[in-house]
Amino acid sequence: MSNPQQLRYSKEHEWLSVAEDGVSTVGITEHAANALGDVVFVQLPEVGATVTAGESCGELESTKSVSDLYAPVDGEIIEVNEVVTDDPSLVNSAPFEGGWLFKVKITAEPGDLLSADEYTAFTAG
Numbered sequence: 001m002s003n004p005q006q007l008r009y010s011k012e013h014e015w016l017s018v019a020e021d022g023v024s025t026v027g028i029t030e031h032a033a034n035a036l037g038d039v040v041f042v043q044l045p046e047v048g049a050t051v052t053a054g055e056s057c058g059e060l061e062s063t064k065s066v067s068d069l070y071a072p073v074d075g076e077i078i079e080v081n082e083v084v085t086d087d088p089s090l091v092n093s094a095p096f097e098g099g100w101l102f103k104v105k106i107t108a109e110p111g112d113l114l115s116a117d118e119y120t121a122f123t124a125g
Helices: 030-036 082-086 116-124
Strands: 012-017 024-026 039-043 056-062 066-070 076-082 102-105
Touching: 024 030
Parallel strands: none
Antiparallel strands: 012 024, 024 102, 039 056, 056 066, 076 102
C-alpha cells in the first residue's frame, strides 16, 4: 500500500492535501478504506460548517461497520464531494483521487499530522 508523499496524514486515517490558498482536500487513506471494507454510505459535513481537528464531522458506513469521519484540521467546509455520496464505492476504489470527501479552508495551523513515511510506520505497527 503506497501513501502519496505530498499528503499529510492523521492518526484517525484521514489524509490532507497541501493547502492552496488556505484550502486543503481531505479523504480517508487506503489503509482505512481496506479496514472498513466496502463503503456503502457516506455522510459528509455541510458546506459552511465549522470543523475542529480531531472531532467527528461525518460518517462512513460499510458492509462491516459504521465509522466516524474526523476533521484533520480546524476550518470551514467549502465543498463536499457529491459524487462520493452518490457512489460511495469511490472511497474504496480511488481513496486518493475521485474518493476525496471534502475541501476545508484551514483556520489554524495543522497540528499533529504525519508525513507519508510516518503514517506508513504508524499503520505497520
